[in-house]
Amino acid sequence: MKAADIRRNAILAQLPESEFAELQPHLRLEHSEIKRAAYEPGKPINDIYFPLTAVYSLVAMADGQVQLEVATVGHEGMVGLPVYLGATSSPQAAFCQVSGETVRISAADFRAALARDGGLHALLNRFTQATMVQVSQNVVCNRSHSTEARMARWLLTTQDRVGRDEFPLTQEFLAQMLGVHRPTVSDTAQRVQAQGLIRYRRGVITITDRGGLERTACDCYRIVKAEFDSLRDHRRKP
Numbered sequence: 265m266k267a268a269d270i271r272r273n274a275i276l277a278q279l280p281e282s283e284f285a286e287l288q289p290h291l292r293l294e295h296s297e298i299k300r301a302a303y304e305p306g307k308p309i310n311d312i313y314f315p316l317t318a319v320y321s322l323v324a325m326a327d328g329q330v331q332l333e334v335a336t337v338g339h340e341g342m343v344g345l346p347v348y349l350g351a352t353s354s355p356q357a358a359f360c361q362v363s364g365e366t367v368r369i370s371a372a373d374f375r376a377a378l379a380r381d382g383g384l385h386a387l388l389n390r391f392t393q394a395t396m397v398q399v400s401q402n403v404v405c406n407r408s409h410s411t412e413a414r415m416a417r418w419l420l421t422t423q424d425r426v427g428r429d430e431f432p433l434t435q436e437f438l439a440q441m442l443g444v445h446r447p448t449v450s451d452t453a454q455r456v457q458a459q460g461l462i463r464y465r466r467g468v469i470t471i472t473d474r475g476g477l478e479r480t481a482c483d484c485y486r487i488v489k490a491e492f493d494s495l496r497d498h499r500r501k502p
Contacts, residue, residue: 269316269365270291270314270316271284272316272339273314273315273316273339273342273367274339274340274341275314275341275342275384275387275391276291276314276367278383279382279383279384279387280382283377283380283382283384286377286380287369287377287384290369290370290373290377291314291367291368292367292368292369293316293365293366294367294368295318295364295365295366296313296315296318296320296360296364296365296366297360297363298360298361298362298363298432299359299360300359300360301357301358301359302320302343302344302358302359302360303343303346303353303357303358305325305353305354305355305356305357306353306354306355307353308352308353308371309344309346309347309351309352309353309354309371310370310371311344311368311369311370311371312342312343312347312368312369312370312371313342313343313344313366313367313368314342314343314366314367314368315338315341315342315365315366315367316339316364316365316366316367317339317364317365317426317427318338318360318362318363318364318365318366319336319337319338319360319361319364319422319426320336320337320338320343320358320359320360320361321333321336321337321358321359321360321361321441322334322335322337322356322357322358322399323356323440323441324356325355325356325357332406332441332442332443333402333418333440333441333442333443334356334399334402334403335395335398335399335402336361336398336418336422336425337358337395338425338426339425339427340425340492340495341391341395342391343358344358344371344374345391345392345395347371347374348374348388348392349392361422361441362425362426362431362432363432364426390495391495393491393495394488394491394492394495397487397488397491398488398492401484401487401488402484404484405417405482405484406442406443408482409482409484410482411442411444411448411449412452412455412456412480413480413481413482414442414482415438415442415449415452415453415456416456416461416477416478416481416482416485417481417482417485418438418441418442419462419469419471420471420474420477420478420485420489421485421488423471424489429470429471429474430468430469430470430471431468431469432467432468432469433464433467433468433469434467435449435450435453438453456477456480459476459480460473460476461473461476461477461480462477
């Protein structure tokens with residue numbers, strides 16, 4: 265496994281060379297399929313994931329069912345913040361939203377890397393801050409904005425992380441992520457498609473007019489995107 269492959273993840277890319285060299289033997293490159301769990305509610309978090317092309321959803325649960333997506337994680341971050349913050353489990357769940365490559369490290373090896381108190385701490389502190397902004401903004405968005413605006417925001421956020429215009433997406437999955445009923449998603453998707461912003465067929469979404477989708481999305485998309493953009497800018501500073 266080449267270091268260049270692993271360093272497609274923004275956090276791993278910014279680690280000092282010596283620290284990355286110590287971490288690399290413990291990293292495993294894998295392909296993650298849709299709906300594969302990274303961790304489940306109340307169960308031990310055994311592994312940490314640094315996505316490369318895969319995208320993960322962090323979801324809130326109620327009565328044993330997925331209720332709402334609270335954050336999306338792609339190549340800009342990592343899945344397993346509860347472990348970084350000192351927990352061994354979470355009441356929430358995390359699973360693969362869009363299949364692709366990811367880098368896995370055991371929670372034990374991850375904790376050992378943190379014990380060395382290197383550059384990983386600073387990178388994860390900033391990522392934690394950006395994730396908190398995303399989670400809190402999602403709360404406001406779900407309460408205040410139309411389903412059409414929220415769908416546009418979600419599609420843009422996912423596109424930012426997969427890096428392509430086309431990706432698999434079922435209406436059932438999108439309904440779970442937006443916290444609405446499937447007929448609502450179907451009606452909304454038809455309206456967005458009628459405007460020429462997307463093309464949807466056979467469980468695959470194609471974004472055909474990103475500019476139009478950005479105009480449809482609420483300000484929450486821009487607020488969260490700006491936070492993650494500043495995170496990348498911060499990493500470039502000496």
